[in-house]
Amino acid sequence: MSRPIRVLIAKPGLDGHDRGALTLAMGLRDQGMEVIYTGVRQSVENIVRTCSQEYVDVLGLSLLSGGHNYYFPKIIDLLKEKGMGHILVLAGGIIPNEDRKNLKEKGIKEIFGPGSTISEIAAFIRENVRGEDS
Amino acid sequence: MLNDKVSDIAAKQKEWEDGSLKEYVKENPERDIFTEIPAKTLYTPIDRADSDYANDIGFPGQYPFTRGITPTMYRSRIWPMSDYAGFGTAKETAERHKHLLAHGNTHMALACDIPTQLGYDADDPLVAAEVGLMGVSLSSLKDVEVLLADIPLDKVTIRGSTSTLVLPLWAMYTVAAEKKGFPINKMMGDAKPDVMDEFLGRGTYIFPPEHSLRLSLDLVEYGLKNIPNLTYQINSYTIHEQGSTVVQDGAYSLATALFYIEEGRKRGTIDVGEFAARISQHTAVHTHIFEEAAKSRAMRRLWARLIKERYNPTNPKAMRCVIDPNTGGSVLTAQQAEINIIRIAMEILAAALGGCTVIAPCSYDEALTIPTKKAVTMSLRAQQIIAYESGVCDTVDPLGGSYYVETLTDRIEKEMLDFINKIDANGGMMEVIKSGWLKKEISRSAYLKQKALEDGRQVKVGLNRFCVEEDITYEMHKPNPQLLEIRKKDLKQLRAERDNAAVRSSLETLRKAAQGTENLMPFLQDAVRNYATVGEITKVLKDVFGEYKPKPIAV
Amino acid sequence: MKHDIDKLIAGTLSGVENSLSCLLAIAENDDSSVSRILDAISPSLGKAYRIGITGSPGSGKSTLIDKLVGIMRGKGLTVGVICVDPSSPVTGGAVLGDRIRMEQHYSDDGVFIRSMASRGSYGGISKAVGAAVALFDAFGKDVVIVETVGIGQEGIDITKIVDTTLLVLAPGWGDSMQLMKAGILEVSDIIAINKADLGADGLVDSIKDILALGTRKSVPPVIQTQALNNIGIEDLYRELENQRNKHHHNEKNNTH
Numbered sequence: 001m002s003r004p005i006r007v008l009i010a011k012p013g014l015d016g017h018d019r020g021a022l023t024l025a026m027g028l029r030d031q032g033m034e035v036i037y038t039g040v041r042q043s044v045e046n047i048v049r050t051c052s053q054e055y056v057d058v059l060g061l062s063l064l065s066g067g068h069n070y071y072f073p074k075i076i077d078l079l080k081e082k083g084m085g086h087i088l089v090l091a092g093g094i095i096p097n098e099d100r101k102n103l104k105e106k107g108i109k110e111i112f113g114p115g116s117t118i119s120e121i122a123a124f125i126r127e128n129v130r131g132e133d134s
Numbered sequence: 135m136l137n138d139k140v141s142d143i144a145a146k147q148k149e150w151e152d153g154s155l156k157e158y159v160k161e162n163p164e165r166d167i168f169t170e171i172p173a174k175t176l177y178t179p180i181d182r183a184d185s186d187y188a189n190d191i192g193f194p195g196q197y198p199f200t201r202g203i204t205p206t207m208y209r210s211r212i213w214p215m216s217d218y219a220g221f222g223t224a225k226e227t228a229e230r231h232k233h234l235l236a237h238g239n240t241h242m243a244l245a246c247d248i249p250t251q252l253g254y255d256a257d258d259p260l261v262a263a264e265v266g267l268m269g270v271s272l273s274s275l276k277d278v279e280v281l282l283a284d285i286p287l288d289k290v291t292i293r294g295s296t297s298t299l300v301l302p303l304w305a306m307y308t309v310a311a312e313k314k315g316f317p318i319n320k321m322m323g324d325a326k327p328d329v330m331d332e333f334l335g336r337g338t339y340i341f342p343p344e345h346s347l348r349l350s351l352d353l354v355e356y357g358l359k360n361i362p363n364l365t366y367q368i369n370s371y372t373i374h375e376q377g378s379t380v381v382q383d384g385a386y387s388l389a390t391a392l393f394y395i396e397e398g399r400k401r402g403t404i405d406v407g408e409f410a411a412r413i414s415q416h417t418a419v420h421t422h423i424f425e426e427a428a429k430s431r432a433m434r435r436l437w438a439r440l441i442k443e444r445y446n447p448t449n450p451k452a453m454r455c456v457i458d459p460n461t462g463g464s465v466l467t468a469q470q471a472e473i474n475i476i477r478i479a480m481e482i483l484a485a486a487l488g489g490c491t492v493i494a495p496c497s498y499d500e501a502l503t504i505p506t507k508k509a510v511t512m513s514l515r516a517q518q519i520i521a522y523e524s525g526v527c528d529t530v531d532p533l534g535g536s537y538y539v540e541t542l543t544d545r546i547e548k549e550m551l552d553f554i555n556k557i558d559a560n561g562g563m564m565e566v567i568k569s570g571w572l573k574k575e576i577s578r579s580a581y582l583k584q585k586a587l588e589d590g591r592q593v594k595v596g597l598n599r600f601c602v603e604e605d606i607t608y609e610m611h612k613p614n615p616q617l618l619e620i621r622k623k624d625l626k627q628l629r630a631e632r633d634n635a636a637v638r639s640s641l642e643t644l645r646k647a648a649q650g651t652e653n654l655m656p657f658l659q660d661a662v663r664n665y666a667t668v669g670e671i672t673k674v675l676k677d678v679f680g681e682y683k684p685k686p687i688a689v
Numbered sequence: 690m691k692h693d694i695d696k697l698i699a700g701t702l703s704g705v706e707n708s709l710s711c712l713l714a715i716a717e718n719d720d721s722s723v724s725r726i727l728d729a730i731s732p733s734l735g736k737a738y739r740i741g742i743t744g745s746p747g748s749g750k751s752t753l754i755d756k757l758v759g760i761m762r763g764k765g766l767t768v769g770v771i772c773v774d775p776s777s778p779v780t781g782g783a784v785l786g787d788r789i790r791m792e793q794h795y796s797d798d799g800v801f802i803r804s805m806a807s808r809g810s811y812g813g814i815s816k817a818v819g820a821a822v823a824l825f826d827a828f829g830k831d832v833v834i835v836e837t838v839g840i841g842q843e844g845i846d847i848t849k850i851v852d853t854t855l856l857v858l859a860p861g862w863g864d865s866m867q868l869m870k871a872g873i874l875e876v877s878d879i880i881a882i883n884k885a886d887l888g889a890d891g892l893v894d895s896i897k898d899i900l901a902l903g904t905r906k907s908v909p910p911v912i913q914t915q916a917l918n919n920i921g922i923e924d925l926y927r928e929l930e931n932q933r934n935k936h937h938h939n940e941k942n943n944t945h
Contacts, residue, residue: 046796
């Protein structure tokens with residue numbers, strides 16, 4: 001893509017630990033992307049609305065407190081409902097292996113657990129983000 | 135005479151550097167070593183030439199306490215052991231703690247789930263997805279009564295990380311004890327009234343900082359009057375886990391403690407010396423054994439000096455810095471998770487070498503799940519092996535006198551003081567939190583650490599080196615799928631059985647008191663006695679105090 | 690994905706958020722389409738009151754804007770906020786961190802917040818930001834706020850695309866002095882001294898001193914605020930309304 005990729009990093013649910021989210025935001029900036037961070041404790045609706053207003057290419061969901069099976073599918077469904085099914089949705093945090101298959105089937109393209117690097121996430125984004133003419 | 139010795143050594147050291155060392159490194163160049171505080175090839179008496187043993191290092195149990203807070207440290211008593219645990223219902227959590235206590239734990243360190251910490255009842259639809267996942271679900275006195283039913287309060291210290299609602303929580307603990315016929319003044323506890331880290335990344339803040347501070351100081355005041363064995367934890371654990379350096383961890387802990395002491399002093403009802411004497415610093419200990427041990431030593435010395443300089447209290451314990459850390463979870467890996475037990479053991483060793491009191495370890499499966507029974511037991515055993523089999527408890531401060539560790543201690547002390555002064559220069563603790571300055575500093579450190587990991591300069595076994603294709607399945611904690619239904623039923627029953635008129639009345643009285651300046655503990659105890667729920671109490675406080683909206687950082 | 694620009698323009702003019710969002714992106718990324726878009730929407734312009742808010746980092750700009758938006762919404766006005774942050778000159782990336790301070794407005798249908806990176810444009814205000822302001826106007830927003838960091842020359846460009854320029858300073862920030870010396874003081878319509886509880890007098894004196902050396906004949910209105918404590922925001926809003934009326938009056942006069 002010739003223009004900077006726009007990424008929204010969001011923290012749904014009640015978990016307030018944002019070291020990973022903030023580190024990734026800085027890292028993706030250093031990889032040439034434009035990154036917006038929602039802050040913690042965001043509702044499903046607010047996250048989706050922010051995706052819309054900010055016209056993002058990528059949504060990164062960060063959650064460490066175990067509510068991923070509840071929140072992530074809801075967010076994907078609402079994105080589709082609002083005509084944003086093209087957004088590349090990724091997840092990170094503490095997401096047990098046994099839950100990953102299901103989440104991928106629901107529409108999370110990839111899950112980056114503890115130990116994932118910024119460079120691998122950036123590379124994945126570049127390879128998988130939907131190309132745009134504008 | 136000493137000077138002659140020193141210059142003699144200096145000369146020989148130069149000879150060694152220009153001779154053997156220079157020759158050797160030609161064929162054997164030194165590796166690129168990544169540490170937070172760069173280490174030299176060698177430390178010698180030259181590095182300690184200006185050392186003043188009597189004033190700077192001194193004797194354990196005596197100002198400035200560099201070598202330890204008691205004269206004999208672990209020779210008299212091994213540190214108390216504490217495993218942090220909590221999940222599901224009060225009953226399930228009580229079982230886990232009973233298991234740990236039976237195997238040698240002395241403290242009951244409670245993890246409350248996020249809904250509880252944020253003041254939501256388990257049946258609140260807003261929190262349905264997260265009940266009982268990250269800790270125990272406690273919605274009322276009834277749950278606490280179940281939790282403490284079989285816990286011998288004369289032998290077990292209650293601790294926990296819930297800070298924003300620490301006052302209502304302790305209202306429940308004290309009333310539960312009372313109902314069990316156990317005198318409140320004999321309870322033992324390590325409460326965490328420090329809320330500052332909530333605004334810096336722990337995330338379970340509710341009220342604006344000024345109101346949270348009031349609740350914290352109400353607990354301090356109550357504890358000073360009524361619970362002689364209640365200590366107050368200052369929590370820099372979050373900061374270190376959020377990515378801060380060792381220096382920032384120690385500095386933040388001391389600065390926050392000083393902040394609370396000063397705020398307590400301003401109240402007029404809290405004695406500085408008594409308060410200071412009851413503070414413990416809950417830091418995170420990571421795997422660099424020497425930096426962490428030096429950090430603890432430096433913290434003790436700096437605390438003693440700052441308290442003496444600022445307050446000169448008569449209570450000798452006020453200058454004694456009690457450090458009771460948790461081992462760091464952020465340094466553990468999901469990859470080859472079992473090897474984390476070695477990291478945890480190193481952290482325990484670092485804490486012991488640093489002369490810490492009460493060490494709480496993580497578990498090897500920390501990066502994957504709520505720790506399983508097997509994992510927490512292994513961490514407890516790690517503590518026991520180190521305590522009894524490593525020799526670390528055979529003498530006080532065994533690293534004392536090490537040229538390296540003493541130099542590190544000096545350097546960390548100086549840099550901590552610089553950071554504390556920076557906090558003051560930027561407006562003081564409350565301001566640096568509200569403005570986001572402190573969070574920015576920590577995030578920067580975190581980012582640099584991440585870069586070092588990704589560059590490979592920081593080696594992480596199993597993560598960026600010595601990796602394997604894994605086929606290991608770990609036993610994972612399985613949350614009870616019926617949990618939410620059980621909790622909803624519990625609350626329905628509670629609301630049906632209690633005297634709802636009494637609940638309403640005590641909540642109204644609480645509201646009026648919250649609008650004023652009285653200590654809220656008796657009002658909270660009243661409300662919980664009537665089985666007002668955590669959610670109901672928090673709603674009243676939110677109505678009066680408002681809710682905090684953080685000003686997140688621009689990095 | 691090829692966009693149907695005409696459809697998006699129609700959608701924007703009828704108040705469809707998704708259309709506006711997409712057009713904003715096109716205006717930002719596709720230079721060749723910008724003129725066409727601006728031409729198409731130009732008959733619909735002129736309703737919105739455009740406010741540029743600049744000031745040094747740490748002055749509390751975003752919090753101030755958050756509170757102002759609250760007041761505007763209380764009066765039934767719809768608001769568009771464009772937050773501009775600098776792109777890294779090295780990587781071209783950016784962390785767009787202003788939106789997060791307006792969290793209370795995320796779910797308000799009457800508020801649309803868009804973050805934009807400066808993308809290397811000198812002055813931080815690119816053609817795209819100018820186009821974005823116009824698009825918000827055409828969309829039907831009563832007020833459009835552009836927030837940008839202004840140090841030295843950077844904040845001055847904003848005056849070209851807005852009706853009123855508000856400069857936010859805070860005592861104790863060394864940047865304030867730089868800012869003031871660099872000329873932004875000359876072109877600001879209102880000055881807010883935020884975090885006034887830290888002692889605003891010194892700053893007010895400095896402002897007067899610097900202006901005395903410049904070409905400007907009078908000191909613009911100076912309002913002291915404490916955004917976090919909700920102090921002075923109503924006064925600031927009133928002054929903004931004042932400036933708007935003055936601006937409209939001047940415009941009316943200019944058309945004669």
